Amino acid sequence: MFPNGWEVSPAILGRVADYAVELWHEHRIPIILSTLFILGFLRIYLRLTDSRQEKLVALPKVYNSEKKGLEEKKNKTEELAKVVVKKVSSSESSSGDDERRKATGKKKLGGPRRIKGDANKRLRKEGDKQQDVKRKIQVLVFYSCLTGSTEKIARQFAQEFGNSLTKSTEEEKAQTAFLPPQVLDLSEVDYDEYFISPPKTEEGEKVDYFYLVLLPSFNIDSINDTFLEHLQETHHDFRIDTSPLAPILGYSVFGFGDREGWPTEEEGYCFQAKEVDKWMAKLTGRKRAYPLGMGDWKRDGKERLGEWKNGLVDVLGQIEQNGGLGEGVPGSGDPIESDDEEVEDDGEVLFDEPAEQNGGKSKSSGSLEDVEDIGRIMAANGNTGKKPSAPIAVDFTTEGKPKRKAAAPIVIKEMVPKNSPTYNSLTKQGYAIVGSHSGVKICRWTKSALRGRGSCYKYSFYGINSHQCMETTPSLSCSNKCVFCWRHGTNPVGTTWRWVVDPPDLIFNGVKENHYKKIKMMRGVPGVRAERFAEAMRIRHCALSLVGEPIFYPHINEFLGMLHKERISSFLVCNAQHPDQLAALQHVTQLYVSIDASNKESLRRIDRPLHRDFWERFNRCLDILRERRFQQRTVFRLTLVKDFNLEDEVEGYADLVQKGLPCFVEIKGVTYCGTSTSSSAGLTMQNVPFYTEVCDFVVALEKALKKRGLNYGIAAEHAHSCCILLASDRFYKEGKWHTRIDYERFFELLEERGPDGEFTPEEYMGPETPEWATWGKGGFDPRDQRVDRKGRPVEVS
Template sequence: MVFPNDWEGFSPAIMGRVMDYAVDLWHEHRIPILLSTVFILTFLRFYLRLNDAQSEKQKLVALPRALNKDEKKTTTTTTEKLDKVVVKKVSSSEGSSGDDEKKEGVKKKTAGPRRIKGDASKRVKKEGGEARKIQVLVFFSCLTGSTEKIAKQFAGAFEEALTKAKGEQTTFLSPQVLDLSEVDYDEYFISPPKTEGEEKVDYFYLILLPSFNIDSINDTFLEHLQETHHDFRIDTSPLAPILGYSVFGFGDREGWPTEEEGYCFQAKEVDKWMAKLSGRKRAYPLGMGDWKRDGKERLAEWKSGLVDVLGQIEQNGGLGEGVPGSGDPIESDDEELDDDGEVYDEGAEQNGKSKSSGDLGDLEDLGQIMAVSGNTGKKSSGPIAVDFTTEGKPKRKAAAPAVIKEMVPKGSPTYNSLTKQGYAIVGSHSGVKICRWTKSALRGRGSCYKYSFYGINSHQCMETTPSLSCSNKCVFCWRHGTNPVGTNWRWVVDPPDLIFNGVKENHYKKIKMMRGVPGVRAERFAEAMRIRHCALSLVGEPIFYPHINEFLGMLHKERISSFLVCNAQHPDQLAALQHVTQLYVSIDASNKESLRRIDRPLHRDFWERFNRCLDILRERRFQQRTVFRLTLVKDFNLEDEVEGYADLVQKGLPCFVEIKGVTYCGTSTSSSAGLTMQNVPFYNEVCDFVMALEKALKKRGLNYGIAAEHAHSCCILLASDRFHKEGKWHTRIDYERFFELLEERGPDGEFTPEEYMGPETPEWATWGRGGFDPRDQRVDRKGRPVEVS
């Protein structure tokens, strides 16, 4: 007998027929075979799994039989728990995944000492909508009892102010006054007090602290704060659950005249350590006052600011947003800052290079814009209704009326870029931003040249513009080339009252964001909440706005002075301009080719427009204070142009000439225009230029002299001898007299700059003395004091 697998007895022909038969059989029945195989394997898999589960369960059920009767209850409970574990295991093996972390089990105890951690900030309101109570704790220290009396009076006045501001339906409890020599520090300064009962309470700390030059409770309190911060068993921010804190220090300027010599030094230390322990919960700047002189006034200002802060906390549930470094317990001057005082974020800049962020193209590149705007496959029915020049314009056929659009639509690349730089966009074409000198003045670190030259407090100055668009693309523009450009107004026009109210509101919001910054002075913070000056020089061309006169009228009605800067490219608007406190024209070059290279104007007749504006200023020199603003750029307009600038001054005869070295913004737009750090002149080079210009003016018979300087801004002021009286320069402005003249004679009335000429220029601001405000302390980028010679 020959078996099929014994292939030796078969001839090749028989083997071939067998293989053909097997293939035919497979092709005829392959589908039923495959389905049957899959079904059998699936059935076996489920059968085996079910059999394993039943076996495990039978073993567990049989376990209690071997135990004593008195152990049955405990064993039954154990069996039920094990049964749950097994069922969970079976269900997990049947397809559930990702639940391993949720298995029941015993938590392992961590070795080592217990850490006390600060929880995240709690909201003032519960999820159910029930308001939480806010308890203000007023801590004080004293030796003679005077501070205790002050603290109790303050608590009463503070409660009255809160009730008056918020009404009877308030969530604030009556403030508690606590003596630091009697309280348990562990109860209040390692973690917030524990609330009893069902009522939830959030705490807000106020600390009134006089400074003593002897050992006192202050030293004990400071030592406790320091030890708490350095204790490894305690979280670095154990007081994070509190809503916020603020410190007020009492000092004696007779014994300690300055902060560096000890004035309120212990209050400053407490403020620093509280910032560390609370996780940057400084709700209001450190207040300081001399009780023998201005202590009551400073304390009243501090109280008023706190009432406003607590009102916001009650409404919003927290301190809100802050500027970079807000609430930082240490000085943040080592951060990289650009020329406008904003924090430079290299990572954000790199991320901004992605295509998704949207690159800003020049508005002249209309062909490229149209190519990517969705008009592919269609030819334009006519030329685009955009006019970039007013000279040599060819005749065109009538085109369909263009749709009026917003200048800076919300969500556009321009809007995103400007807001990222710190601007607040108001309406569709206006903006406001805090100047870095405003931040510096709030911290007592110096004001800008406007204070040295004209007596303007930088912390009371609002920098804004009613038009973000400009007709130039200057190589030294600080705005990174992100603002719109154009030669005529072709956008939606926002009403002036919308712009006026919007810029004020956003300016005050940005000032309030500074309250947690270390070093901000409470008295200047209080003053900053009343705008006294408006610099219309932020970005773009403010005179471009069609209702600029109405906007100026609103400023002057609230006795806010106005400095308006234009770029000498809109003579018609300049001729129609009514009174401003001081009128600037940017003179960036002394000849046509240099102006083309520096300002990169869009108008083809830019040089003719430039000269027409100079003629208008010459006519206005006895009606307004006029200023030529020269920005010096090395290798552009600094060398061999003194005589040309002298000719322009002779043509316009301004009241003042401001000469300032360019500030390099370090952007790619500047480098592509040929501007690098090598183009920034040194201050001694600016001084040499000014002295050469003064000499050239006198050679032409023009009586101008160097009146003032501000070395910190690399800025020097030349003034006409009209403002040199009795051997003294009078470059400052009598602002009250200006508003009186404006009310008496109207916005179109005639009065001369001499009629509102102010007091003499301070000695420290005159030529050769640096011009740094003696009230302030100059510091370097690391926050270290700099000696001003």
């Protein structure tokens, strides 16, 4: 009701509101633009007519403390200038410019005052400053030594360096952030404690670490080799972050050399110190605080070490003030690193995805042209009599390549030539290349077993002594590029053998020699058990599963015969893509086939095979295994990848098991390698299943097999490897599982009946599976001591 007594009905108000909304929607753009124009015009008018416009003065502290002066606009500039002069005259930390201004009485404040110091430091809160006072800096001086001279140098250096860092008076010493430097021998420290992550401090302590390494270079086996190998493996370890030492403040390396023995740097002068400097740069996220120092102790070593020490004192002084390396500090920029992990195609081996087609032309270089010469290569080897007139059907890796116009002399190339990018990449990952296409590498489980810290799942399941196991391959090439491959995509790929073929005796002797060399390098590692080290010098088992496709090697049977002649068991892994070679394979101790998917599309996504007929080849291999099930110990190896082959594929896997009827089925969760080719396939840590998920899958698979009338049971597990074993009831005797192997009996059967003779897996079935390895027991040998990543004991429940 209006004041005069009028009343308006709700219907009229509703129509008025609807009309207003309709009017607003129809004319809202002109109204908004008009309003903005009026406001803008008004603002310009007021600024032009205001004769008391103020000047900007960059004095935030004075401005905030003189709020009353802001109200008196006429005399504002004069009053602020007086306050500045007063502040400058009473301040003990004023700059030279301020002093001259006070002496001359100048009041000109035409620009911002220049302030010296760290901007980040000025912005810290008072609480953060109090925390910084409590934080300490611990310098760790690492050294290696054979004769004792480097130890004396390191201890003397640490004492002098510590004296240079600490202050003179007692009051200054109490306020300094530096703790006395610690001197550590690389032959005695646990690398996992210092070079996988910074050392842990006690609760309440806040300590930042700074690493210094004094390293003489030796041309003989020494602790330096073990140390360098640890740095390399840590960098390439899929379970560890690529820069695990990034939390430290910085590092620097000084190398001692002998110019008489190594006159130039290229010939080896301080070469191990340079390697340590390079790998530390990668592990710390490029926190080289001072450049690499080098000196000949017989000549200029003391002078060079003194210069290096003085430079470090300056750098650490800056770190104490600023809290970090900052900008402009020597070495704080991006160092030029050699041997980058990105391996380019050297024109002789195949990497990565096949070239994309564009208008009938391939984007790749001429590195794939040699595949078209398979016919001529085979002719050169005596495999064919005539060059075919029609183009040879080859794999899609050669699709779209123009035919060569003129026939050139065919030179069969080496698979991995020395000093090629492939060779350099594999060797820096810890592989020893034997010949032109074979390799060997010491397994991490071998190192763990030598120290009594646990063996791999093959020990729990089959009784393999991990410290007596050699991991090798006679062929570094593979016909798949699996998304979970650990090899960073650096090994060559191909569908047919087109390289030089090394004789089997060269490979056999070479892999043994290099394996023993790597075992010998473990003798100086803390915790290695003497009895296991002695046993490791006798190879008893060979895992042909390192990288590539071992069955691809043309003389694989001869190589296996050499292993068996020295009573070395053979565990061969193939990827079910070479049925002809599988059919011609003679006896092996245990034959693995990787079953990475249950259907064609899933297999294409996970294994990324190069063969066009990969699914047909896969099924032919399963048929061969079914025929061999009473002649070989056959194993299906299932690698579970979340969001790839884990969900809704139990029934499909059960169908494959029914088709191949293997003796055993190993189910293992994928191990993620962050720097592998998996990144291009969309594989992340989210695709790694938890052990509970693997257990659920195994239980479901067991039920699906029993539903089909197949008698398989859960025989053993190794929780630490996220691996579980399903076994056929053929190996269940008298209420116990017998998954282990009687190796001596296997070799006796080979000698009695020959490599082509017939004998069944039951004839060399070993003793019963240990109780601690059975389902629900975890699978960790109670005789070993389980430790965490820092080497601290862990109780196994």
